[in-house]
Amino acid sequence: MAQLDDLMFFQRLAHAGSLTVTARELGLSLSAVSKRLKQLEARLGVELASRTTRRLALTAEGERYLTRGAAILEELAELEEALGEQQAALSGPLRVNATFGFGRRHVAPLLSRFCALHPGIEAVLELTNYPLSLGEQGVDIGIRVGEPPDSRLVARRILANRRVLCAAPGYVARMAPLTTPSDLAAHPCLVLRENDSDYAVWRFRRRDDDATEQAVKVAGPLASNDGEVIVQLARDGHGIALRSWWDVQPLLASGELVELLTGWQGVRADFHAVYQQRRHVPARIRAFVAFLEQAMPARVPDDRAGPAGPAPA
Structure with a gap:
């Protein structure tokens, strides 16, 4: 059992990335954590990490101990869960990663309901601007836009979503003509600058011909790296925004925003829950993904029903 305790301790230490963070998470003193790491290294006869109080860098032996140790702990967890899976109660740790906006508005309430059941x-819900890597950073489920390119991950779609071109009714009443995406060059566009994306280029496809695509370079006097700010600027009448359906659908339904160029649509940006492919996926992971698949669409009306609200031709 001491060896398993050491494996779990080192996993926590490696994921935390520092002695100080580990001490805080475990409720121990910094000296106690440092002493335990030294005792582990003495027992194994190798140095596992070079460290300061703020940063931990694994040695080659430490990387091997982390990787092989994770496999051993996972095998044990899978065995125990498989033996007890006939029990109705789900239990154990569940770490979920999502983006700030979508995570706050939709993932957090559903995780709350799931944990009440x-x-x-x-559970831990970690919200970030950039996706965290599964496995390496201890994430069980990642909520991602689009299917992951990594074939080692399982992706289950939890929400159909697309980009929507929209503006406030006040702006629409005074706007220059807008009949095709290329006309956007004459309009102030509210640009979202995030994640080093090609933010100045907006892409559209015709509703009646998904193969026809137009890419338009846009610009405007106002921009932000935060989606909520962009939506607020659009509501204030500063120009045209290209936002996700899940984000603006309530404002389209209430008339605070109007969908534009309804014969065109932004490229799809469906949300998927992704997790690592393995022989035995823990029941708690499978159950939460299934819960998201079932509950998420009820929070956001299907975007394929057609444009919401009036819009100019």
Whole structure:
């Protein structure tokens, strides 16, 4: 059992990335964590990490101990869960990663409901601008836009989503003509600058011909790296925004924003729950992904029903 405790301790230490963070997470003193790492290295006869109080860098031996140790702990967890899977109660840790906007508005409420149904779940929702890597950073489920290119990951679609071109009714009343995407060059566009994306180029496809695509370089006097700010600027009448359906659908339904160029649509940006492919996926992971698949569409009306609200031709 001491060896398993050491493996779990080192996994926590490696994922935390520092002695100080590990001490805080475990409720121990910094000296106690440092002493335990030294004892582990003495028992193994190798140095596992070079460290300061702020940063931890694994040696080659430490990387091997982390990787092989993770496999051993996973095998043990899979064995125990498989043996007890006939029990109704779900339990154990569940770490979910999502983006700030979508995570706050939709993932957090559903995780709250899921944990109320399964009190044995110990959940952590980590919201970030950039996706965290699964496995390496201890993430069980990642909520991603689009299917992951990594074939080692399983992707389950939890929400159909597309980009929507929209503006406030006040702006629409005074706007220059807008009949094709190329006309956007004459309009102030509210640009979202995030994640080093090609933010100045907006892409569209015809509704009646998905193969026809137009890419338009846009510009405007106002921009932000935050999607909520962009939506607010659009509501204030500063120009045209290209936002996700999940984000602006309530504002389109209430008339605070109007969908434009309804004969065209932004490229699809469906949301998927992704997790690592393995022989035995823990029941808590499968259950939460299934819960998201079932509950998420009820929070956002299907975007394929057609444009919401009036819009100019």
